[in-house]
Amino acid sequence: MFWPVVDSTVQTDVQLGVGAEEGVDMAIVRAVSHTDGERRRLALASPVTGLPIDEIDVDGGAEVQLAVARARAAQPGWAARSIGERAALVRGAIDVISARRAEIAETIRIETGKPMAEALGVEIVPACDFLNYWSGRARRDLRPHRQRLHGYLRPFKKLHIQYQPLGVVGVITPWNAPFVLTLNPVVQALLAGNTVVFKPSEVTPRAGEWVARVLHEAGVPEDVVQVLHGDGETGAALVDSELDKVCFTGSVATGRKIASACAARFVPCTLELGGKDAMIVCADADLERAAAGAVYLSMFNTGQVCMSVERIYVVESVAEEFIGLVARKAAEVRYGPGDTDMGPLFWDRQLDLVARHVTEARAAGAEILVGGSAEAGEGLYFQPTVIAGADHGMRIMTEETFGPIAAIVRVADEDEAIRLANDSRYGLSGSVFTKDPARARRIAARLTTGSVVHNDAAVVYGVPEAPFGGRKDSGVGQVNGVHALRGFTHAQPVLIDRWQPKRESIWYPYTDKTIRDLDGLIRAFGNRLVRRLLS
Numbered sequence: 397m398f399w400p401v402v403d404s405t406v407q408t409d410v411q412l413g414v415g416a417e418e419g420v421d422m423a424i425v426r427a428v429s430h431t432d433g434e435r436r437r438l439a440l441a442s443p444v445t446g447l448p449i450d451e452i453d454v455d456g457g458a459e460v461q462l463a464v465a466r467a468r469a470a471q472p473g474w475a476a477r478s479i480g481e482r483a484a485l486v487r488g489a490i491d492v493i494s495a496r497r498a499e500i501a502e503t504i505r506i507e508t509g510k511p512m513a514e515a516l517g518v519e520i521v522p523a524c525d526f527l528n529y530w531s532g533r534a535r536r537d538l539r540p541h542r543q544r545l546h547g548y549l550r551p552f553k554k555l556h557i558q559y560q561p562l563g564v565v566g567v568i569t570p571w572n573a574p575f576v577l578t579l580n581p582v583v584q585a586l587l588a589g590n591t592v593v594f595k596p597s598e599v600t601p602r603a604g605e606w607v608a609r610v611l612h613e614a615g616v617p618e619d620v621v622q623v624l625h626g627d628g629e630t631g632a633a634l635v636d637s638e639l640d641k642v643c644f645t646g647s648v649a650t651g652r653k654i655a656s657a658c659a660a661r662f663v664p665c666t667l668e669l670g671g672k673d674a675m676i677v678c679a680d681a682d683l684e685r686a687a688a689g690a691v692y693l694s695m696f697n698t699g700q701v702c703m704s705v706e707r708i709y710v711v712e713s714v715a716e717e718f719i720g721l722v723a724r725k726a727a728e729v730r731y732g733p734g735d736t737d738m739g740p741l742f743w744d745r746q747l748d749l750v751a752r753h754v755t756e757a758r759a760a761g762a763e764i765l766v767g768g769s770a771e772a773g774e775g776l777y778f779q780p781t782v783i784a785g786a787d788h789g790m791r792i793m794t795e796e797t798f799g800p801i802a803a804i805v806r807v808a809d810e811d812e813a814i815r816l817a818n819d820s821r822y823g824l825s826g827s828v829f830t831k832d833p834a835r836a837r838r839i840a841a842r843l844t845t846g847s848v849v850h851n852d853a854a855v856v857y858g859v860p861e862a863p864f865g866g867r868k869d870s871g872v873g874q875v876n877g878v879h880a881l882r883g884f885t886h887a888q889p890v891l892i893d894r895w896q897p898k899r900e901s902i903w904y905p906y907t908d909k910t911i912r913d914l915d916g917l918i919r920a921f922g923n924r925l926v927r928r929l930l931s
């Protein structure tokens with residue numbers, strides 16, 4: 397194996413910039429030795445070849461402070477532009493992406509080794525769709541509007557709601573879909589009138605950087621959207637700076653740190669974290685589709701998708717046929733460099749974790765039907781793997797694996813599938829394969845997950861109308877959905893007085909008449925007809 401399995405503690409040292417010596421460690425991200433007083437540098441290697449591809453300067457506290465100060469200074473000017481003007485500038489990024497799609501895809505592929513179909517289909521197509529959708533919605537969602545009041549208030553007051561930008565938003569993102577997962581929150585925050593400082597993952601800095609480049613080229617001013625580079629230290633410095641909101645996508649462990657840092661300063665944050673999504677295959681499922689879906693949805697993007705299928709529960713009556721189909725289809729997945737279906741893991745740390753989960757499952761008695769090991773030779777390739785007979789206690793069934801593994805468990809019936817699916821600390825998404833949409837909805841109602849998809853999985857993040865977010869350890873808050881843009885604002889109610897009397901009847905002095913009026917109001921609520929009039 398060209399790639400040494402990297403101990404997770406060494407990786408932590410690398411993240412902190414005090415670990416591996418230059419030229420010794422073959423990690424995807426490694427610290428470059430530097431002299432005192434110099435900025436830290438990280439060297440990046442290709443997950444396909446192991447060869448060096450780039451180096452980045454790590455932005456430290458000083459650079460973070462400067463970027464946030466520039467963002468703060470630029471924010472009033474950006475917010476003063478009309479929503480329509482902001483939307484037109486942001487929408488212009490679609491033309492830039494369209495013109496430069498080959499370069500963007502190439503950057504993504506250099507850093508991740510994704511097949512071209514995934515660079516385009518997972519990253520660039522949804523990015524264009526998000527840009528188009530959010531810039532089209534901005535005016536409708538963000539313009540001030542009047543809200544009709546109910547009942548006895550209506551004759552006296554008028555309610556207006558206006559959406560104030562929060563100020564400076566910090567966005568921190570992971571490496572598995574570095575372009576689209578950065579672009580989506582950045583664009584929403586900008587349209588809402590905020591300025592943004594974002595930090596892409598240290599594994600995919602240039603793919604993330606493209607988000608700033610396409611927006612700048614479309615005419616969004618430099619200080620309105622800025623990129624910082626670095627690892628966890630840079631991310632932590634950004635979270636600790638003077639931000640008005642943090643939008644984080646990444647692991648549960650980092651999410652916890654960010655949640656407590658934000659809580660200490662009452663800074664709102666949304667946390668889009670990991671998952672262990674279950675797929676339930678009912679007895680009436682189209683087994684051809686379910687098996688093809690099980691393979692694709694657990695393995696696309698090399699399984700490194702927060703909402704990919706990580707656990708499959710199939711009811712006993714169709715299990716034999718389903719498992720056979722999955723094994724056959726998984727064996728046909730072409731993986732490796734070049735024009736294949738599946739690329740490498742993007743990070744040696746991830747390859748190590750996937751290998752550990754599979755090895756443990758095998759040792760504990762699970763049956764490896766297809767694949768099951770890291771591929772010898774250059775590159776971080778792990779074989780497309782099908783595991784049957786995994787036990788609910790194994791880490792392959794309880795912890796996020798984030799690799800190309802279809803792990804299947806037979807269950808007696810749908811009730812058992814639902815019980816096992818819910819018995820997890822995660823609650824991101826889930827899927828139900830059945831020919832009956834009503835059954836899918838009934839099962840969905842019993843799943844404690846942020847979303848549920850029928851006869852498919854993972855796609856829900858790409859549906860901007862759908863509020864997206866995890867339950868339990870999978871996150872706090874939601875992105876997308878009807879309240880997405882408003883989530884980057886403060887909804888300010890402004891209550892307008894209609895008649896401007898000298899005093900309100902409830903104001904001082906309290907008299908017998910005050911009491912009689914209030915008492916009359918309570919008694920009026922006792923009348924069903926009045927109740928209807930007041931609702």
Ligand code: NAD
Nearest residue numbers: 569570571596597627628631632646647650668669670702
């Ligand atoms: P990670 O938490 O290690 O890193 C995510 C980002 O946070 C990176 O930019 C990293 O540099 C930064 N970071 C690390 N430590 C930090 C700290 N202390 N303070 C601030 N920032 C810090 O996660 P990862 O390995 O990059 O991403 C994989 C994880 O992301 C998986 O768990 C996956 O499920 C999750 N994910 C979730 C979603 C979602 O929408 N729910 C989407 C994609 C990925």
